[in-house]
Amino acid sequence: MNILVAGGAGFIGSHVVDRLLRRTDFELLVVVDNLWTGLQSNLAHIRDDRMKFVKSDVEVFNSELRFDEIYHFASPASPPWFIAEPARTISANIRGAFRLRELLARGGQFAFTSTSEVYGDPLVSPQPESYRGSVDCTGPRSSYDESKRCTESFLFEMSRTEGMRIKVVRLFNVFGPRTRPNDGRAVSNFLTRALRGDPIVVYGDGSQSRSWGYIDDIIDALERYFWLDGINFSGPLNIGNNREISVIDVALYVQSLFPQVEIQFGPPVAQDPTNRCPDLTRARQVLPGWHCKVSYEIGIGLTLDWFRKVGMSQGAGRANLPNKEI
């Protein structure tokens, strides 16, 4: 049995790889990653000969092997990165999915991490999976939002017409160790700036809310859904923390840990969603007992520890820094 993880050196991907390696039912786990937003150091701790790393864009990755489980995590997930390179973002998601489909063994399972961004700037709150979203398909965030939507479509259509076994999750703002110092999303941004003694920058007035899910909680859900619980459900499945917190509250909490650090305000980000909160009704049915246990305050502390000890020295000096933090 062979497993492929596309984007396996990334933030979500590398944590899933760690959990996959707890299993004893497979021979080979191939990680494909172009290290665009991923970091090889996210896998440096692994001492398991079953894992092979291949540096490649997912959409051109080729292999004689066929894979019984494919995890498609290959995509940037932070706005400055996908806004800077939209063609590459669309390509990784949808052309990546077409490529990976050709590598799936007959009867294999194709898992995909979609996103709460399929809901755009939502007009209902919390957002159930049935909500069709409010995405400007010509807007500056659309490369990410629309390529995730289109990849969902592709997978559900392959399920409908070809019986492909798929599992699709929609992840809401995840944070924690193994994000880049220059990742650009709010939590890592605030922490890395505070650690450097720089002012924290809030874009807009900070009233925009997010649902911050700590990585370990999110990976608990993915592990159960994707393989542990033997679930036969294609999704889409919202996975996230339904405690909705404004960006300014996160900034203030980080400031409480670094009292000398100022909070500054920058111009609002174009089409930044005003709110985001998962309706977890379906998740509670599919994953009974699962919920996010780590509060954002605790999660921020854990992430801060990691940035202090490990993260700040990683991923610096790369050519493809985003143009702007968000």
Place this chain on the structure above:
Amino acid sequence: MNILVAGGAGFIGSHVVDRLLRRTDFELLVVVDNLWTGLQSNLAHIRDDRMKFVKSDVEVFNSELRFDEIYHFASPASPPWFIAEPARTISANIRGAFRLRELLARGGQFAFTSTSEVYGDPLVSPQPESYRGSVDCTGPRSSYDESKRCTESFLFEMSRTEGMRIKVVRLFNVFGPRTRPNDGRAVSNFLTRALRGDPIVVYGDGSQSRSWGYIDDIIDALERYFWLDGINFSGPLNIGNNREISVIDVALYVQSLFPQVEIQFGPPVAQDPTNRCPDLTRARQVLPGWHCKVSYEIGIGLTLDWFRKVGMSQGAGRANLPNKEI
């Protein structure tokens, strides 16, 4: 100067090719079409050596040439066709767009026919271009809707980040000569069944409305927007007839021409939009004086004449008939 029309043997594409050939400012017009839903007979009348036909899927078409104008019309547009072959539909649109971008000359213009289906089953009527739509990105129509949305995103992102000159139209239900007898959309369906003496089949109760734009009116708008009027506007631009007519009214009108033909009712089509009507405010600004002049009654008469004389004998007996008429 070179022009490329992808999908140029199709319904919309072949009419645009006719108009392009009225121009005298180019040397070569390459039509790329895989004849999936297009018909070579749609181009059989052309006696202009500047036109070259290449039978190819657009996403793998290769050429040493670079094109000053690219028209991307390569996609099925009728539900039974895209519902039957969703992967191919997504691929033609988005992978087609990636491929065509590589063939665009520096400073060239990339035109794309998007669709009112980007609005899904709309919750506002009429639909302005700013409406973000109500599309189920996991539903049975999503291969078309989402690949059009994603291709719009790709083009607007290429405009934003690379300065690509783009023109994007959203076409509302177009009908007229050069649709296949087995096209599957309501007008051609009703006419071809009536011509055969078969009952007309209305799916659902027929109360769903559409805005039927006759092909000549639509092509008038495209010609002006794409090249005649020297317009510098990327779109998206709604193009269609804002006279909203229910499907049952069209069936009754066709029955008035064939009094012996019965109307039958079939099960509703999954996620069939309940309504569809363009807000033409922007079109009136961009194309002053343009509107749809041909009523659906006249247009149906013209289409009927064409099916009688030409259309009924075309496109029959092909292997890739859709499974179901809609």
